[in-house]
Amino acid sequence: MKYDVVVVGSGPAGSVTARFAAEAGAKVLIIERRAEVGVPVLCGEGIGQKVDAFHVLEGTRWIASKMDGARIFSPNGTKVTLAAEYAGSETGYVVYRDIFDQELARGAVKKGARLMLNTRAVGLLKKNGKIAGVQALHLNKTIDIEADVVVGADGVESRIGKWAGIQTTLKPHDLETCAQYTLANVDGTSPYCDFYLGKQIAPGGYVWVFPKGKDTVNVGIGVLASLSDSGKALRLLDKFIASHAELKSGQPLRLLSGADPVAEPIESIRDHLLLVGDAARHVDPITGGGLMLSIEGGKLAGETIGRAVEQQRFDQQFLSEYETKWKGAFGKKLHRNYVVKETLLDMEDKTLDMLADSLKDYKFEEFSTFSLIKALVTKHPSLLVKLTPLMKLARA
Amino acid sequence: MAKPKAYVQKDMCLACGGCISICPQDALLWISSKAEVNTVLCNSCSLCVKTCPIGAITWEGQ
Ligand SMILES: Cc1cc2nc3c(=O)[nH]c(=O)nc-3n(C[C@H](O)[C@H](O)[C@H](O)COP(=O)(O)OP(=O)(O)OC[C@H]3O[C@@H](n4cnc5c(N)ncnc54)[C@H](O)[C@@H]3O)c2cc1C
Numbered sequence: 001m002k003y004d005v006v007v008v009g010s011g012p013a014g015s016v017t018a019r020f021a022a023e024a025g026a027k028v029l030i031i032e033r034r035a036e037v038g039v040p041v042l043c044g045e046g047i048g049q050k051v052d053a054f055h056v057l058e059g060t061r062w063i064a065s066k067m068d069g070a071r072i073f074s075p076n077g078t079k080v081t082l083a084a085e086y087a088g089s090e091t092g093y094v095v096y097r098d099i100f101d102q103e104l105a106r107g108a109v110k111k112g113a114r115l116m117l118n119t120r121a122v123g124l125l126k127k128n129g130k131i132a133g134v135q136a137l138h139l140n141k142t143i144d145i146e147a148d149v150v151v152g153a154d155g156v157e158s159r160i161g162k163w164a165g166i167q168t169t170l171k172p173h174d175l176e177t178c179a180q181y182t183l184a185n186v187d188g189t190s191p192y193c194d195f196y197l198g199k200q201i202a203p204g205g206y207v208w209v210f211p212k213g214k215d216t217v218n219v220g221i222g223v224l225a226s227l228s229d230s231g232k233a234l235r236l237l238d239k240f241i242a243s244h245a246e247l248k249s250g251q252p253l254r255l256l257s258g259a260d261p262v263a264e265p266i267e268s269i270r271d272h273l274l275l276v277g278d279a280a281r282h283v284d285p286i287t288g289g290g291l292m293l294s295i296e297g298g299k300l301a302g303e304t305i306g307r308a309v310e311q312q313r314f315d316q317q318f319l320s321e322y323e324t325k326w327k328g329a330f331g332k333k334l335h336r337n338y339v340v341k342e343t344l345l346d347m348e349d350k351t352l353d354m355l356a357d358s359l360k361d362y363k364f365e366e367f368s369t370f371s372l373i374k375a376l377v378t379k380h381p382s383l384l385v386k387l388t389p390l391m392k393l394a395r396a
Numbered sequence: 397m398a399k400p401k402a403y404v405q406k407d408m409c410l411a412c413g414g415c416i417s418i419c420p421q422d423a424l425l426w427i428s429s430k431a432e433v434n435t436v437l438c439n440s441c442s443l444c445v446k447t448c449p450i451g452a453i454t455w456e457g458q
Contacts, residue, residue, distance in 0.1 A: 033426070033429075034429075040410070040411070042412055155413065156413055156414075156417045157413035157416040157417045168417075169417070169418070169419070170418050171418075172418060172443060172446075172447065175414065175418055177414050177448070177449040178414075178449055179449040179450060223449070225414070225418060225447045228446050228447055228449075229445075229446045230445050230446060230451045230453065230454070231449070231450055234450045235451075255410070256410055257410040257412040257414065257448070257449040257450050258412045258414070258449070259412050259413055259418075259447075259449075
C-alpha cells in the first residue's frame with residue numbers, strides 16, 4: 001500500500017488535516033484504532049461558533065444546543081457571566097461529539113481520503129533512515145503502509161511523535177485527568193455553559209456543566225494529575241452532582257474517563273512527519289479546550305501537506321511552513337494562557353473569590369485593559385500583587 | 397522484596413489513555429483496547445495509579 005499521506009487518528013485534527021490534504025490533490029489514508037469514528041466520546045462537547053468559519057461541517061445534526069454565554073462560579077459560588085464572544089473557544093455550541101467527529105471524517109472522505117478502522121499504528125516505517133510510512137495492526141494482522149508524509153493525529157497519548165524522537169510524555173503538572181457523565185432527567189435548556197472552580201471542587205481544574213437541550217447535560221470534571229490520586233476525579237464528580245439540587249435527579253446515559261493535555265506546544269515537525277491537535281499539545285492550557293485548535297491547526301497542516309506533495313518536498317525545512325503558520329495563528333495565545341494557567345494554579349480559593357467579586361458586574365463589552373484593572377483593584381486592592389505576573393504578560 | 401507493580405483492572409478501564417500519556421517508563425500499552433502494564437518496564441512510580449480518573453489502576457497482588 002503506498003499513499004502520499006497516512007494520517008494516524010480520525011479525531012478532529014486527523015480528519016481536518018486529511019480533508020485539506022486530499023482537497024489539494026494528495027492521496028490520503030486515515031487509520032483509526034477504534035471500530036467507530038468518534039466513539040467513545042471523551043469530551044465536554046463545547047466549541048465556539050467560530051467553527052462555522054472553517055466550513056468543515058455540513059448541516060446541523062452535530063449541534064445539540066446553542067449557547068448565549070458562560071457562567072463561571074468561584075469557590076464560594078460568586079457568579080461571573082460572560083457573553084459567548086468573551087467566553088473563549090469552548091462556548092457557542094454544545095455538540096454531539098460522536099456525530100461531530102463523524103461529520104468531519106465524512107468531509108475528508110468526500111474530498112477523496114480513505115479511512116481504515118480497527119487499524120492501530122505500532123511503529124514507523126523507515127527507508128534509508130528516513131520515515132517512510134507506518135507499520136500497523138489491522139485486525140491483528142501486521143501491515144506496512146508506505147507514505148511520504150506521516151501525520152500524528154493520535155491524540156493525547158501520541159506515540160507517533162515519540163517514535164520520531166519528539167519528547168511527548170506529559171508531566172503530571174500538564175495533564176488534566178477527567179471523568180464525565182451524560183446525565184438525563186435534568187434541565188438541559190439553560191443557555192449557559194457553566195464552570196465551577198475551587199480546590200475542594202476540582203483541584204487544579206474545574207467542573208463543567210454543559211446543557212445539551214431538553215433534559216440532558218454533559219457534566220464532567222478535570223483534576224490536575226499532580227493533585228490527583230486514584231479515582232479522585234470520579235469521586236469528586238459524584239460528590240458535585242450529589243450536592244447540586246439541579247443535577248441530583250440525573251441518571252447517567254454515559255460515563256467516560258479522559259485525559260487532556262494542558263501543556264505548552266511541542267515540536268510539530270520532522271522530515272516526513274507532522275503532529276497535529278492534541279498530539280502537538282494544541283490545547284488551551286486554561287480551559288483544556290482543543291477542538292477549535294485541532295480544526296485550525298489541521299487545516300494549516302493539510303494545506304502545507306498539499307503543497308509538499310505537489311512539489312515532492314518532504315524535508316523538515318519545507319514542512320516548517322506549517323509550524324510557522326500555527327505559531328502565527330495561536331502560538332502566542334497558547335504560551336500566554338500557559339502562564340495564566342500557572343498563575344491561576346497558584347491562587348488560593350480566597351483570591352479566586354475576590355477576582356469573581358470584582359468581575360461579577362464588569363461590563364465585558366466595554367473591555368479595555370485599564371477598565372479591567374480598575375474593576376479588579378477597586379474592590380480588592382490586594383489583587384494587584386497577585387495579578388502582577390499577568391500584568392507583565394499583558395505588557396510583553 | 398521487590399516493589400509491587402501497577403496493575404490495570406481491565407473491567408474498570410474506560411480506555412482514555414491518561415496512564416499511557418503520563419507513564420515516564422512507557423510501561424503502559426493498549427492490549428485489546430484496554431491499558432495494560434508491562435511489568436518489566438514498570439518502576440512502581442505510582443503516577444498512573446494516581447492519574448486514573450476512575451481508579452482502575454491498583455497494585456499487583458491487591
Ligand atoms: C474529558 C474531556 C473533555 C473535553 N472537553 C472539551 C470541550 O468541551 N471543548 C473542547 O474544545 N475540547 C475539549 N476537550 C479536548 C478535546 O477533546 C481534544 O482537544 C480533541 O479531541 C483533540 O482532537 P485530536 O483529533 O487531536 O485527538 P482525538 O480526538 O483524541 O483523536 C485521536 C484519535 O487517534 C486515535 N489513535 C490514537 N492512537 C492511535 C494509533 N496508534 N493508531 C491509530 N489510531 C490511533 C484515537 O483512537 C482517536 O480516535 C476535552 C478533552 C477531554 C479528555
